[in-house]
Amino acid sequence: MPLRVQSGHSSEETVGRQTTPHKEPTSCSFVPVVVLAERRPTETHVKDATNQTFAGLGAEQHVSGLLAGYALGALEPDETEQVLRHLSFCPRCQAELQDYQFTAGLLAYNAPVQQVPVRARAAMLSRVAEIGSSNPEQMVALPPVSRPEPRRLRLPWHAPRSAWFAAAPVAVLVVVLTISSLVMRERLNEQQSELQSVEAARGTALEVLAVESTDRFVNELTASNAAPGARARLFVDLKANNAMLVAIDLPPPAEGGGYVAWLMVHDEYSLVGPLELDSIGRTQLIIDPPDNLDKYQSFVVTLEPDVTTVVPVGPRVFEGAIHPRGDGSQFFGFIR
Amino acid sequence: MSGRPRWLAPLERRREPLAPAPETKIPPADLSDEELVRRVGDGDTAALEALYSRYGRVVFSFAVRIVGDGPTAEEILQEAFVRTWTQAGTFRTVRGNFASWLLSITHNLAIDELRRRQRRPQRADPGESGDALFGLVDEATNVEETAEATVLRERVAWAMTTLPEAQRIAIELAYFHGLSQREIAARLDEPLGTIKTRLRLGMHKLKDALAVEGTEWT
Numbered sequence: 001m002p003l004r005v006q007s008g009h010s011s012e013e014t015v016g017r018q019t020t021p022h023k024e025p026t027s028c029s030f031v032p033v034v035v036l037a038e039r040r041p042t043e044t045h046v047k048d049a050t051n052q053t054f055a056g057l058g059a060e061q062h063v064s065g066l067l068a069g070y071a072l073g074a075l076e077p078d079e080t081e082q083v084l085r086h087l088s089f090c091p092r093c094q095a096e097l098q099d100y101q102f103t104a105g106l107l108a109y110n111a112p113v114q115q116v117p118v119r120a121r122a123a124m125l126s127r128v129a130e131i132g133s134s135n136p137e138q139m140v141a142l143p144p145v146s147r148p149e150p151r152r153l154r155l156p157w158h159a160p161r162s163a164w165f166a167a168a169p170v171a172v173l174v175v176v177l178t179i180s181s182l183v184m185r186e187r188l189n190e191q192q193s194e195l196q197s198v199e200a201a202r203g204t205a206l207e208v209l210a211v212e213s214t215d216r217f218v219n220e221l222t223a224s225n226a227a228p229g230a231r232a233r234l235f236v237d238l239k240a241n242n243a244m245l246v247a248i249d250l251p252p253p254a255e256g257g258g259y260v261a262w263l264m265v266h267d268e269y270s271l272v273g274p275l276e277l278d279s280i281g282r283t284q285l286i287i288d289p290p291d292n293l294d295k296y297q298s299f300v301v302t303l304e305p306d307v308t309t310v311v312p313v314g315p316r317v318f319e320g321a322i323h324p325r326g327d328g329s330q331f332f333g334f335i336r
Numbered sequence: 337m338s339g340r341p342r343w344l345a346p347l348e349r350r351r352e353p354l355a356p357a358p359e360t361k362i363p364p365a366d367l368s369d370e371e372l373v374r375r376v377g378d379g380d381t382a383a384l385e386a387l388y389s390r391y392g393r394v395v396f397s398f399a400v401r402i403v404g405d406g407p408t409a410e411e412i413l414q415e416a417f418v419r420t421w422t423q424a425g426t427f428r429t430v431r432g433n434f435a436s437w438l439l440s441i442t443h444n445l446a447i448d449e450l451r452r453r454q455r456r457p458q459r460a461d462p463g464e465s466g467d468a469l470f471g472l473v474d475e476a477t478n479v480e481e482t483a484e485a486t487v488l489r490e491r492v493a494w495a496m497t498t499l500p501e502a503q504r505i506a507i508e509l510a511y512f513h514g515l516s517q518r519e520i521a522a523r524l525d526e527p528l529g530t531i532k533t534r535l536r537l538g539m540h541k542l543k544d545a546l547a548v549e550g551t552e553w554t
Binding site for chain 1: 392413447472474476
């Protein structure tokens, strides 16, 4: 058998592929001394360092040569089986193995320090929560409320943090689009309502203008200095008991203020309503009084600082008579 | 009419002996490993978290050293503590050292993962390591890690430097790379007996070096 002795760092002695017992002095007090060779396995006797003889250990030699590999997890399956079989009845090898395992366990600390990601804790606790208690009896004994809740389970779903970050912009976009859609729908409804009102007023205006009647006349309204350049006409149909105001070139009122129409009997004002101007100062108002229109003497438009007022406080912008002037020139029939 | 007037009842109740004061609550972080494991066995997740804060970084760093990438090491970290949760009763029966028990579980999980990869070769991704944080840092594992862990790191690192290089390499290939003695021999092109000897002598030297330093499990 070739003998090879390595020099240098290693103090190994090998004979072929058989390892001889280590001869270096160590602090281990139970380095085995093999007394009988492998050829007589059924009569194996071993002595430890204190010269104590162990007899009748079984049909195998001590497995000291394999224990380091066993502790490091480096044995082949057949070797592992051999070690386990021997350990089942050999306290000395069990003790030796404990030393190896202690040393091997410390190797775990020979690793560069890494920072633990915080999500690992939540994931671990999530799995623990799914599993439940490790002690089934305890689970039965404890009421459900006594089961401690995982403290770090903050997410309703156990999605990775990256998934949440990825989903956040999509969620914001969905919310924005939803809100925009609702706002646009609201505006569309308002515009449709306004359009219906305009269409109704236009229809009334066309009826007023299209139908010939001797009871119908138009009066020019006089503009005051409160709205210089503005012009207005009042179309009145006493038989139908309604009237229509058309005005142009009205200057835009101040913020919160507006033009308000009134019917007057002597010095008493009856509110008709505010005028709604378009972007170039035009307006049209249908007057449909609850009582007879011919009882009123005049029609007045004032410029109010508060468009919701029920009592006129602002200056008069237009005023004119409700009744024809008597020469008949303002009757519709004449215009025609 | 006999008996005490009814209006005395509230006063009577007040004279009843006071209930004993509740035990002072000790924060889980101040409890021993053994007590924490006992509580884990009773279903106390706060105790599990305390153990996690104490050993999470050691376990994670160890797993990264073996498997080489953070995400896999993170899974191993989770699995090690899930097993702590499910097997705490087993540990209490054994009455061993919790750190060695936990690190032994971690080692088995990590080596199993390495061997799975060997059966199913995977694309190498050296850029992905534990240093690349795929999330925020769990500061509790930094703050609450035992001081002994820091000392052990230094001592074991020093003890490894006392080994002859051939022995150190053999031990590292076995323990951190999951290679068997035969595989180490093949990789290093050395006789199997040489590798066995290197492992045995290396472990002896390591034990002696750590014994000089008075290393004990925490």
